[in-house]
Amino acid sequence: MQKRIVVYRRLPEALLAELKRDFHVDDFGHLENFEDPAFRAALKEAHGLVGASQKITPEILDAAPHLEAIASVSVGVDNYPVDELTRRGILLCNTPDVLTETTADTGFLLIMATARRAVELADFVRRGEWQASLGASHFGSDVHGKTLGMVGMGRIGAAIARRGALGFGMRILYSNASPKPALEEELGARRRGLDELLGEADFVCVTVPLSPETERLIGQRELGLMRDSAIFVNIARGGVVDEAALIEALDAGRIRAAGLDVFEREPLPADSPLPHMANVVALPHIGSATHETRHAMARRAVDNIRLALSGERPLSPVNEDARPL
CATH class of the missing domain: 3.40.50.720 (NAD(P)-binding Rossmann-like Domain)
Structure with missing residues (x-):
């Protein structure tokens, strides 16, 4: 049969x-x-x-x-x-x-776009508001030489870390269930507890799978541990983050910006404030979309x-x- x-x-x-x-x-x-x-x-x-x-x-x-x-x-x-x-x-x-390398490309795209405010400033040009040289209020942040904290260091996390360490001279921290001695040797990566990583990193990038253990792993407390100049990137699953707490932290300026390819509800509801926030780059779950x-x-x-x-x-x-x- x-x-x-x-x-x-x-x-x-x-x-x-x-x-x-x-x-x-x-x-x-x-x-x-x-x-x-x-x-x-x-x-x-x-x-x-x-x-x-x-x-x-x-x-x-x-x-x-x-x-x-x-x-x-x-x-x-x-x-x-x-x-x-x-x-x-x-x-x-x-x-x-x-899909490892393509998804890692997306992760690093979000790091770059949020740091240099690429979407926000492209809209600024599109609206015809670029009438003079830009001042400090439109400046972004450097990526090279900064500290990248990977929450999760599986295939995709390691691929993003390589881009950061080898391409941009970034210091790599990672929070993972198990140590990664080969990546520590290759990239100079250092393992940290999640709280310690959140407090040290200039960029926090989440790549863990969604499970009962990782659901809402990043909430109000964790976001409060981040620097107010830090940038948060999520290419894992929306459920790994407490979205309401993230919106509150972004709105209050407790973190600098967020680059998001995943959300609690997809497609994003029409009433979500995230796409309308100047310090957010929101993508429609395109991690592997080539x-x-x-x-x-x-x-x-x-x-x-x-x-x-x-x-x-x-x-x-x-x-x-x-x-x-």
Whole structure:
């Protein structure tokens, strides 16, 4: 019997055609939510799921009794009940590595844009207000030679730290669950407790995954430990930060600025003050949003689901305990 795959994120046509050669594929690439009746019907026969950005719940899993594997077109797995998947013997795969450098580019873009007030001053020019040489009220801050504090030092955190240390001569601090001796040697990085890092860093960049342990990791107390000249950057997940506390700190000038690619609610609600604050650079979650990287992520997901449903070890399994590989 040909196994069935339900796709709920748009894939490149060539990759979709590749899947269709070996599997029966139900394509819901433009699906807005999981309440679609046709999608629900397809779940009943699905052996594999390929997608991202939608919350997979136990109720969804109950609707897919034959499900063997899920290939997420993402590196983060906070939309998946990993323990429940493992209990049910359902393999989860993700797409690490292929988006590391592109996401790190985005992180450093936010560091640069906030420090030099690039968006704010570009709008200043666009409005026709540049009528004379700029004075101190429009000056930004240097990046080179400053202290970069990484909250999280996984693949993406390390890639941002390399840009800072090797490209801009920055001093690197990091707060991480485990020491990184190789990065300490390569970059001169120094491990700190979170509170100590927040107090020392000129730039605080968050790259930790969202989990029960990291939810609202940065709140009013933590923001209060930062220098009033410091800049905060979040490319992790919106839930890692208490957004109301961040808005309050920015509005009161307790920190200098923030560069944000992720938010508690996405897309941002119309009443959010963040996009309208002069000291905020707000991006629409573009961390991995390049043609090359999104294709590479889709490629990895397609390879993962094919291998998983063929009884082979996928390229990047998350919960290997779900079933023998």
